[in-house]
Amino acid sequence: MYAIVDSMVVMILTINKAYKFRLYPNSKQKEIINKTFGCTRLTYNYYLNKIIENYENNHKYLSIYDTIKYLKNL
Numbered sequence: 001m002y003a004i005v006d007s008m009v010v011m012i013l014t015i016n017k018a019y020k021f022r023l024y025p026n027s028k029q030k031e032i033i034n035k036t037f038g039c040t041r042l043t044y045n046y047y048l049n050k051i052i053e054n055y056e057n058n059h060k061y062l063s064i065y066d067t068i069k070y071l072k073n074l
Contacts, residue, residue, distance in 0.1 A: 046074055 025033060050070060051062050 043071075043074065 047062075047067050047070070050067070054060060054062050
């Protein structure tokens with residue numbers, strides 16, 4: 001990345017760091033993780049279907065606020 005400062009080109013260095021770690025959950029934790037992913041998948045697919053249906057019927061996308069309203073019905 002380069003930046004211009006006082007008619008001079010200055011090179012800007014960025015350093016990205018990443019950490020890798022691994023979890024070893026016990027059976028109870030695995031069950032909770034699987035339930036959480038299941039609920040997340042259900043919610044994502046539900047809203048994806050709502051957005052597609054709304055676009056096909058009204059040619060408009062749902063806003064985030066509209067989807068929040070539907071969350072109570074889920």
